[in-house]
Amino acid sequence: MSRRASSKTLLLLGIITLGLTACSSESPTPLTTPSGQPTATVKDKEQSEPAATKLTYWSELNGNAASVKAKFKDIPFFQEWQKRTGVQLSFIQPSANQAKEAMNVLLASGDLPDMMEYEWDSFPGGPEKAIKDGYILRLNEVIDKYAPNLKQYLKEHPEIDKQIRTDDGSYYVFPFIRGDDKLRTYQGPIIRQDWLNELGLEVPATIEEWHTVLKAFKEKKGIAAPLTFLGVPNPLFGIEGGAFVGAYGIRKGFYQDHGEVKFGPMEKGYQDFLATFRGWYEEGLIDKNIASVDTKTMDSNMVTGRSGATIWNAGAGIGKWQPLVEEKIKSALFAAAPYPVLHKGDKPKFGQKSYAYVGTGGVAISSNSQHAAEAAKLLDYGYSDEGHMLFNFGIEGTSYTLKDGYPTYTDWILRNPDKLAPSQALSMYTRASYFGPFVQDARYVEQYYTLPEQRKAIGIWADTQVESYTLPQIPKTELESAEFSSIMMDVMTLVDEMSLKIILGVEPLEAFDSYVSKMKSSKIDRAIEIQKLALNRYEKR
Numbered sequence: 001m002s003r004r005a006s007s008k009t010l011l012l013l014g015i016i017t018l019g020l021t022a023c024s025s026e027s028p029t030p031l032t033t034p035s036g037q038p039t040a041t042v043k044d045k046e047q048s049e050p051a052a053t054k055l056t057y058w059s060e061l062n063g064n065a066a067s068v069k070a071k072f073k074d075i076p077f078f079q080e081w082q083k084r085t086g087v088q089l090s091f092i093q094p095s096a097n098q099a100k101e102a103m104n105v106l107l108a109s110g111d112l113p114d115m116m117e118y119e120w121d122s123f124p125g126g127p128e129k130a131i132k133d134g135y136i137l138r139l140n141e142v143i144d145k146y147a148p149n150l151k152q153y154l155k156e157h158p159e160i161d162k163q164i165r166t167d168d169g170s171y172y173v174f175p176f177i178r179g180d181d182k183l184r185t186y187q188g189p190i191i192r193q194d195w196l197n198e199l200g201l202e203v204p205a206t207i208e209e210w211h212t213v214l215k216a217f218k219e220k221k222g223i224a225a226p227l228t229f230l231g232v233p234n235p236l237f238g239i240e241g242g243a244f245v246g247a248y249g250i251r252k253g254f255y256q257d258h259g260e261v262k263f264g265p266m267e268k269g270y271q272d273f274l275a276t277f278r279g280w281y282e283e284g285l286i287d288k289n290i291a292s293v294d295t296k297t298m299d300s301n302m303v304t305g306r307s308g309a310t311i312w313n314a315g316a317g318i319g320k321w322q323p324l325v326e327e328k329i330k331s332a333l334f335a336a337a338p339y340p341v342l343h344k345g346d347k348p349k350f351g352q353k354s355y356a357y358v359g360t361g362g363v364a365i366s367s368n369s370q371h372a373a374e375a376a377k378l379l380d381y382g383y384s385d386e387g388h389m390l391f392n393f394g395i396e397g398t399s400y401t402l403k404d405g406y407p408t409y410t411d412w413i414l415r416n417p418d419k420l421a422p423s424q425a426l427s428m429y430t431r432a433s434y435f436g437p438f439v440q441d442a443r444y445v446e447q448y449y450t451l452p453e454q455r456k457a458i459g460i461w462a463d464t465q466v467e468s469y470t471l472p473q474i475p476k477t478e479l480e481s482a483e484f485s486s487i488m489m490d491v492m493t494l495v496d497e498m499s500l501k502i503i504l505g506v507e508p509l510e511a512f513d514s515y516v517s518k519m520k521s522s523k524i525d526r527a528i529e530i531q532k533l534a535l536n537r538y539e540k541r
Contacts, residue, residue: 053374056113058092058106059363060099062434065427068420077429080395084386087378107135112366114375117436120173121359126481127172136364137372139171146376149383150174153439163357163473167480167537173362174379176435178354180442187352188461189243190317192308193335195221203337206344207247207276214285217308225287227280228307232294234492235500242350242466243311247340248273251350252495254531255469261532265495266519271512274502281503291500302334309337314454315423315433322451336457339464351464355473361435382438391438394429409447422448474534484530490522 057072065075072078072091082089092113094102103118112135123130130136143151154161164175178184196203196213199220204210217226229238239245240252248269255262264270280286287293287307295316301307302321310317318334325332339348365375381387393400393407400407411417413425426433432444449455476484498515501507 053086053371054088054090055115055369055371055375055378056092057089057115057117058094058103058113059117060094060096060102062427062431063096064421064423064433066096068424068428075428076398077390077394077427077431080390080429081378081381084390085378085381087374112368114369114371115363115365115379117361117363119360120362120364124482124485125478126166126476126485127364128166128168128170128475128478129482130364131166131170131172131367132478134367136172137367137369139173139365139376140169142365142372142376143171146373147174147380147383149380149387153177153383160357162538163355164362165475167475167477167534173364174376174382174437175357176361176437177439178356178358179439182442182458183440183445184354184356185352185458185462186315186354186445187241187313187317188311188339188457189337190302190310190312190334190457191337192217193333194329194331195308197333203335205338205341207244207340207342210244210340211280211285214280214309215283218284221308223306223308225289225301225307226285227309228287228293228298228301229311230293230295230298231287231289231291235291235496238293238311241311241352242339242348242464243352244277244340245270245273246348246350246464247342249349251469252499254471254528255350256471256535257469261471261528261535263491263519263524263528265498266516266524271509274499274512275509277503278505278509282505286503290503314449314457318454318457319423319449319451320421322453333453335453336460338460348464349466349469351461351466353462353464353466353470357473359473361437363437379437382436388439388441390430391436392430392432392441392444394426399425399429407443414447414450422450471531471535472538474531474538476530476534480530480534484527487523487527491519491524491527494518494522 059072061070061072069075072089072093078089078091092106099118100122103116106112106116116136120127120130120136125133127136131138139147154164160175160177164173165171191203191213193203195217199216201213201216202209204213214226217223229243231237236245236252242251245252245264250262250264250267250269250273252264252270255264277286281288281290287301289297293301298307298310298312299320302310302317303324305325313319314336318336322332322334325334339351341348363379365372365379369375382391389396389407393409394413396402396407398410399413400409402408409422409426413429414422416422416425420428423433426444426448430444431438432440433448449458494515498507498512502509502511
């Protein structure tokens, strides 16, 4: 197998500790359960059970879990998973928000763990190249021999099966799959309903109504940054689901319109969107720190009242902010707003809706693993009936009980005595609220959204035409993927530069045409052609 080790390898190995933290030798810290007794630890099990197969597992720790326990080994879910499968795991954990950098270092070292949980769809050249370069294993034979549960699921869901294979038919991960349509929408515009009530305003639906509301927040309530949204890891990241930009009939990315593949930032509608946001920014209606707002900043903006509107999630947004603000301001109320349109009564063309298979959180087996069979059996457990319950609901009697056959989360999860938010408590015993090798269960979200405002939000945000315009998950050939990635790296740099400079007033709105010309020089038309070729092959499968 080939490796890309070079003269820089020693240097990379020297800095590997910046991105990786091994966590296999420390004693686990017990977590108190609802009964007041500490959970059994992996160390305890080692003393009472025969030696288990030892495998290495690379993954970033979810933020909700990391806010309670800093290491995988201390989290009851991962202890229970090992106990039930008889596989002992040594975790390799990159620093928070450093997964991509840490993975680059790991691959350069050539010393790969047995399993790697990562966004393999984003690998330069695509997952097929990761297989060809000898980093990850082609899983077709492995799944056929050692993963009967995943194999059966894919047989029963052919539409998912063709999404998780490369263009030449190679399986490459044990995937994370959203098992129900209601799990696919979870994000949209959020606004302070109590402020609207105070000002005698309705929930805005059109761009004009949004302008009126934001201006009232600014002038009548003295709000510093009426509208805030994520500006990292790239400018306008928060609107990529379709908020505001979608009102102009396009999105900040690729989409299809009556069978034609288009790239939004080169369409006239994108210039119109930039004109609107340029005006709003000049009026002080958009957060002046538009390019640097991260989740921590956005949380602070919404909780302190520096902002009154944003685009974010029902769980991590409404569910987190409502109780915090309500403690101080009893009348506080966060509510969902529909995706903005230009004309009253129109149905939004775009909105956030995830794929059933998003390409995130899948687990690959490294090509040099000596334990591919054992790794496959461990990962296949998540698709079994028993594994499905563990991954989605945790341990019966601790994190859930069965009530008339319905797995119901306990008070330890939903009303935690230690003041853990439901998202934090869930992350201790399940993987339901984030990714992993399993099929997500809709019964999780039916309980996770404890507030009526959250449940109402999902219905409001889902009322769009996005299904008609979204491109499916379309795998590309190795050569196409490499060429496409190279083109889009340059193009998206131009898009981000153009967007920010025009909105901030650094360049005139008329600069849009010159940026489109630069995109064409960077071969955006070829990228569109590659998307169309891949789409045509996908539709013929």
